[in-house]
Amino acid sequence: MSVSLLVTVALGAPQFVAAEPVDAEVARGAWDAAVACTGWEPEAADEVRIERGNVPKGFLGLASTDERGRLYRIELDATDGRSSEVIVHEVAHAWVSEGPTALVEGRAELLADCMVHERPGLAPLQWDDGRELVSMPDLRSWRAADDHGPSVNPLMRTDAYLGAARLVRLASLVLPDGALWPEADNIDWIDLDAMLADAGQPGELLRDVLRATPEVQRKALSDRDQDGLPLVGEQMLGTDPDRFDSDADGWWDGAEVPVDAVPLPFDGTPMCSGWATPASGGVAVLKTGGNLRGSPAPMPALRANDEVFLKGRVAVVGRASILVELEGDPEVVSGGLWARVHGKGLVEDDACVSDASRVVWASDPALREAVQPLAEALQKAVARAERRFGADGRRLAVQLGGTSTTVDGPVIHLSTHEVRTALRTGALDDLAYQAVAMRRVWDESAVVREWRDVVALANLLARDSRPPAVR
Ligand SMILES: [Zn+2]
Structure with a gap:
């Protein structure tokens, strides 16, 4: 059966013709991904032309369908640096072109999300910086033709597009798989209302939003904590609208947690991948996913x-823990990313400890035995510092090994010499107090960063053995 399905797919797909070969390639990949997502294939013209130029009305892209709903042309804004993302959206319109604008656009965005997940690397996820939707009209009466182009910057979607996408993604959380991409295509507000009515209490919350004024819709679809889950979504899932990670498990709210994957913290601190190379070395391959949106x-x-590689595939020399992290400034994105490592010759890592509050590993293989005991000592030291000064809300990242003890970005380095000495003299607790003190003293807001402050603070924490006074 699966063989005949594949043949059907190959025969049914239109030929994409473009001046830029990469555009046709992306469109073809998007088409196949959408077939896999929806389980059906729409009719299209035999040939679909992809044209770069000035798209009418300042749209990023425009899909043209004939009177039978068949896709025959995709236009792209030539100045748009995110053309693959736009092509994916426009190809989705071959599946979704009938109905109220907000439902057509929102469903196209939802299908585009699935297409990108189906084919990692096809395009970035559909863009959403998590901003307030101040100019979003009533979604029920919005017409794209009346939209006066992008509101802030030519590369951005309008508030109405973002609102429609947030709404439909929320509906997909409570509706059966595929319910929003029926082969009949058309879904109107009455259909959606009926489906949500069957979805219990979370569906009711969304129904209320759809019946409400534009002000209420805008508020319900706002995303204060930038986790990619709007306010009404936080209510639907019972999470905290002001916390990216409500239960502090390291996963942002609304995240789908893939097997073997770890969340990537926004502060740039690493997470243990769970894998290490043996003494003979190995190859590590990085895979990422998640609901991160925005640019850059x-x-x-x-x-x-002790090295950071901005590559998806790395040959690692000798015995080493493999960690994953984010490089760069995540301020203008919403949602979160996860990472998963696989590769050749990797073994399970027993010398890397990470959770939502800390990560400890050894860049010097000779110090691997110190990782577990130091991680325990750090937990105690953090608790002591928090009791005295309050939580600083940051992850503690400690790397063991190297020639100097220092702070490098979000990572505290403890030198090989210092860790060895602490191991030999049984002073791991003191080393943990020092690491916590370094984090506190090297706080970004600190004007003066002196070693004597670190020493004084570490000594204070070491002596501070009594429980806090009861008032
Ligand atoms: Zn569209």
Whole structure:
């Protein structure tokens, strides 16, 4: 059966013709991905032309369908640097072109998300910087033809597009798979309302939003904590609208947690991938996913042997923990990314400890035995510092090994000499107090960063053995 399905796919796909070969390639990949997502294939013209130029009305892209709903042309804004993302959206319109504008556009964005997940690397996820939707009209009566082009910057979608996408993504959380891409195509507000009514209490919350004024819609679809889950979504899932990661498990709210994957913290601190190379070395391959949206996105990176690699595939020399992290500034994105490592000759890593509050690993293979005990000592030291000064809300990242003890970006380095000495003299606790003190003293807001402050603070924490006074 699956063989005949594949043949059907190959025969049914239109030929994409473009001046830029890469455009046709992306469109073809998008088409196949959409077939896999929806399980059906729409009719299209035999040939679909992709044209770069000035798209009418300042749209980023425009899909043209004939009177039978068949896609025959995709126009792209020639100045748009995100053409693959736009092509994916426009190809989605071959599946979704009938109905109210907000539902057509929102469903196209939802299908585009699935297409990108189906084919990693096809395009970035559909863009959304998590901003307030101040100029979003009533979604029920919005007509794209009346939209006066992008509101802030020519590369951005309008508030109405973002609102429509947020709404439909939320509906997809409570509706059966594929319910929003029926082969009949058309879904109107009455259909959606009926489907949500069958979806219990979370569906009711969304129904209320759709019946409400534009002000209420804008508020419900706002995303204060930038986790990619709008306010009404936080209510639907019972999460905290003011916290990116409500339960502090390291995963942002609304995240789908893939097997073997770890969340990538926005502060640039690494996470253990769970894998290490043996003494003979190995090859590590990085895979990422998630619901990160916006531009420019921070880069996922691999870390091993005291080096950070901005590559998806790295040959690692000798025995080393493989870690994953984000490089770059994530301020203008919403949602979060996860990473998963696989590769040749990797073994399970027993010398890397990470959770939502800390990460400890050894860049010097000779110090691997110190990782577990130091991670425990750090937990105690952090608790002591928090009791005295309050939580500083940051992850503690500690790397063991190297020639100097220092702070490098979000990572505290403890030198090989210092860790060895602490191991030999049984002073791991003191080393943990020092690491916590370094983090506190090297706070970005600190004007003066003196070693004597670190020493004084570490000594204070070491002596501070009594429980806090009861008032
Ligand atoms: Zn569209």
